[in-house]
Amino acid sequence: MDEPQTTEVHRIGEDPDALEAFYRQHLPAVQRFVARRVSDAHLAADLTADVFVAAIDNARSYRADRGSPGGWLMGVARNVVASEFRRQQRHRSAERRISGRRLVDADALARIEDRIDVEREARELYAALAAIPERDRALIELVALDGLSVTDAAAVLGVKPATARVRLHRSRARVQAHLRPPLADAVAALNLEVQP
């Protein structure tokens, strides 16, 4: 167990300076993560805020033996985004602590849109993932979309690496059936080996 790492994450819920350091370190990854999933710049701003609010409110749940702070944050982000989509499907709107879209100016909006443009192919893949069951989707999202290793993705989701590998093999075939060649090839080429 890496105690300093654990303390560092736990403190973001209590210490604004600790939060700032964490935010500056992980903001780019969170923004890319969101851009791989949503095409609306204002929603992307909202979700970016949501992810950090959730991380702050949930900081005490971080455990170093279940992965790096960055991996943990990706798990938080995945849950926040998935929850948003479930709400949308049921025509409910989220009540937000911090409204990200309210903070966006024209320059920032353009940057968010650029990020969203870059991630267009990734969003096609994300859409294809809707075809597989939720518990399998979480793993392939983190591996195929966000570039985590099988071991890291398994740690984020609290499953054994060997279990993760089995689920990934199963869901990869399903996802490929829903993709056109470039993306299907990319999914076929995923490294699903479990690192020692």
Added chain:
Amino acid sequence: MTTRAPLDGFENALLTELRQHVATRAPAAARPRLRRRLTAAGAALGAAVAVTAGGLALRPDAAFAVDPQANGDIVVTISSLKDADGLESALRAQGVDAEVDYSADLPPAPEPGDNGGTVTHSEQPGSGDTGGTLERHDAPKGTPAPAGPCGDAPPTAAERDQSTVSVERSGDGVTFTLSKSFVDSDTQVHITTSGEDDGAAGIMVQVEKHC
């Protein structure tokens, strides 16, 4: 750490708001001590129903705790009826779609298409330590096991165990365990109360399955 571009206007404004959010959560911001009397009740809409009730007093300085277990279940402790948004956010971070409303007199009505039925918390604010009672409008007590919430077969005993939420009094307030089956699933957990700050209130945990 690597060198990064400076924050833009949005990123700076968000940082400012997040810092404020952390500052308002800090222990120094704890509110004056306030004791309340609550009753607790747990119910699962459409899937299963379980109720544990009793009176308790809650502390205001630590509103809630969300503690993921090694087996994937999530233990939730509510020690004060404050920071509903924070609890909702913490549960979302664990993959549980939750709606927390400490101001509601009644739980929200199911959406059209839900077959879960409705639950009414019949306890009146100020009624003391007695537990709340629940009435299922579409499945009165004593009826045979209803069909599954989505028109499928009735839940098995194992499934019923998995979807049951039992709310218990604990030293800090009320505690309940959300099964790992609620994580990243088609269920939504409603945590609602009745009553105002200075009166009695009930806590109700409902699990709603969407078809």
